[in-house]
Amino acid sequence: MSETAIPSSIQAAPASPAATPVDPSSFLRDKVRWRWFETVFWLATLLPFFVAETYLILASQIAITALFAVSLDLIVGYSGLVSLGHAVFFGFGAYIAGLLSKYGWGEPLTGLLVATAGATVLGYLISFIIARITHFALIMVTLGLCLLMFELANKAHWLTGGDDGLQGMSMWPIFGIFDFDLYGYTAYAYSLIGLFLSFLVIRRIINSPFGLSLRGMRENVRRMPAIGASIKRRIQVIYTISAGFAGLAGGLLAQTTQFVALDALSFQRSAETLVMLILGGAGQLYGGIIGAMLFLVARDQLAGMNPQFWYFWLGLLLVVVIVFLPNGILGSLAKLTSRSRRKP
């Protein structure tokens, strides 16, 4: 039997306090603290008010889509689930907000609240299904639910306006003061605040123990029950939360444009948002926002382009990003900076 001398540095007992006490919490605190470029970013979002006023409406669209993308990131980027049909909640929230306004209640904030609540409930109901299936079945179910809702909304044009969209909305001024003007000042301010506040909440969720357990689920779903975690319940919670935020974004869209198009519920929207997220980098907190910005600005600039070209280059971009930049733009940047930081 070989006997190895046990080095004194290796002990089974807890390490005795070292000369310089280490505060392990500081490691984790470092990761979650607010960074300077985040402040810069959010200040920059105020620019359209002063510099690019003609783009206020586009900016408000970006803010809304960014929120939707971030809500999708919660389940795709952080929890490792697949969803090809997240627009279900976006569209549902939009239609609720739209119908409320159309039938007389045009108060924005309460309407938004109801839209969010509705989407949350829908998300809660659907989460029971989502938590129980994986892989291909999950892909098909999320796709199927989205197509199903789309068909439903399409056929129910007495309610939704069908292909023509929901019209006849009229929004009251926010707080009785801020009218939804044609230029988009109110719209952008409204959407931006909605995005920012939601973002703060989502940021807190991601940096919480729950967020850590989501990442654990993403990294190794097999290990989670082995440390005592009930993944079904986690999935249900995050799916519900994500649906709520998606619905909030949808409500914002309806209220700021005073119109709901059928495509708010479509597979196209779900797929496009996924593209934005992958482009910016899933699981990177700001990935959805950056992706939405790039995607929508590009689409706006290339609006005159033949739609066939657009879809071709979009497809090519998707292929290139997935093959060469699997972590998206932000992810690749993060890798570069961490590598350079580690060079002695």
Place this chain on the structure above:
Amino acid sequence: MERRALFRRGRLSRPAYPNVNGLPVTPRIASLLFDGFAYGMLLFVLSVGLSVTLGMMNFVNLAHGSFAMIGGYTTVTLMRSWDWPFFATLPVAFLMAAAMAVVLERIVYRRLYGASDLDQALLTIGIVFMSIASAAYIFGTTQQPIEMPAYIRGRVEIGDFSFGVYRIFLVCAALVITAVLVLGLDYTRFGARIRAAVDNQRMARGLGINVDWIFAVTFAIGSGLAGLGGALAIEVVGLDPNFALKYLVFMLIVVAVGGMASIRGAFITAAMLGIIDMFSKYYVPEVGAFVLYAVMVGLLVWRPAGLFARR
């Protein structure tokens, strides 16, 4: 908006039943049944490749519809530009789609065999986008009509019942293909290797089976069948650049509900899907595809691995 039209999930135009409206109920039901079954056979040919490759490599290939489209456009080009007879174009449609599959697999797909479902899905969606845009650019966005030889265009009358000759041909072709596949899988060495690779990839590798090569060949054959299906589909459902996405959903339903790597499952599900679709379009057109999706979701929640899953 042209862009919207490009992706509008349109529906199979209501088939024309020349004499059905005047006929008593039974022949009408028989017609619907038969046409639905024929449509299902078409779906089977389109989907069976996807079922096997998904079951074997677990690779989510949403671009399967694009391969079908390649076959369809090959036939159109050969018939329109070079006056080829329809039946002569079929093998070429098969080969073109298979060749494209090989190229794509070597260059792009194999980099992502270990990747997540989402990455694979998005990658292949990107390829679908590219294929649709290319098709629209080269061939335009309208439907591509082709002239079938006269002998296949007519109808066959048996008493009160009337069947389209082309649909009879579809059914026969699909049955032949099914027989070839099943016999090939069960009685050839190559088929045995395929079955081994599907059942347990690691063990198959351990036994010295070149799984990568098996997969490449299977993928090529499956995609080739999709191309063949695309060519066959022109007469039944038409061909436009939207085909890749429009019928992808049906193919996915066949595979998901039928169970991966199950030829029997794909056959039965495709047949059922075709029949249900035909009946619902005729009797309850206002409901649309809603019921179809709802049933699919319900079935998948009940049996996530598919109704006829192997494991």
Place this chain on the structure above:
Amino acid sequence: MSISSSPTLASGTSAAPGVAGPIVLETRDLQKKFGSLVVAKDISIAVPQGGRYALIGPNGAGKTTLINLITGMLKPDSGAIFLNGQDITQMAPATRVKRGLVRTFQINTLFPTLTALEAVTLAVCERRGEAGVWWRSLPGYGEAIAEAYDILSSLNLAADCERPTRELAYGQQRLLEIALALATKPSVLLLDEPAAGVPRSESAELFTAIAGLSKEITILFIEHDMNVVFRFASRIIVMVNGSILVEGAPAEISADPRVREVYLGSGYHD
């Protein structure tokens, strides 16, 4: 010397002379087969508290399968499993963990991009029931983090606790496997080849860590290295082809001709 292959013991009695303590882990007649392949047949074991049991046998004997059955990752065709006298056969895997039945994996089943500290903190938070909280920031859970850090220190991983798991050396990752298990404060610990893939020079560190574990924790470990087995195990269970061949003290096992024939080989010397 009579060797019983399926000891029938009631809870509350000791499994072997000289080892005190009530039976904490017991299985009764576990059966499992996949089609015609029998992976578990009449498996009955009884491990007392504080026991250091080794589970040995040739590859494919069903050792990992047994651990999968005990932890609930695999459902037995028939038979029962008892933890501290309670029937847990129908219990979900996560619930068994919460009751103190924890395992490690033969192949590293870790969280690649999480740092070691995050991973162990996660396990600690799960145990403390804090992992469902989404409204408070993680750094606020100083106690949990400190506990995680202590566990890592005891396994000599503190210095690298800030590095992502996938950047750790293989031996460190195996230690992290154990750290994750320790974070759940197990009463029964099932170690599946803890030193698998770790070179001889580094495995000493690993086993010293295991040896240093509290005597209150009951350990059942799968191992191929006989030196380790004879050094740490108080009792050995030998499995072959899904059944228990024999069970006994190390000296008995090494002398048993059947075991030698099946597993140790005739050239082994104590």
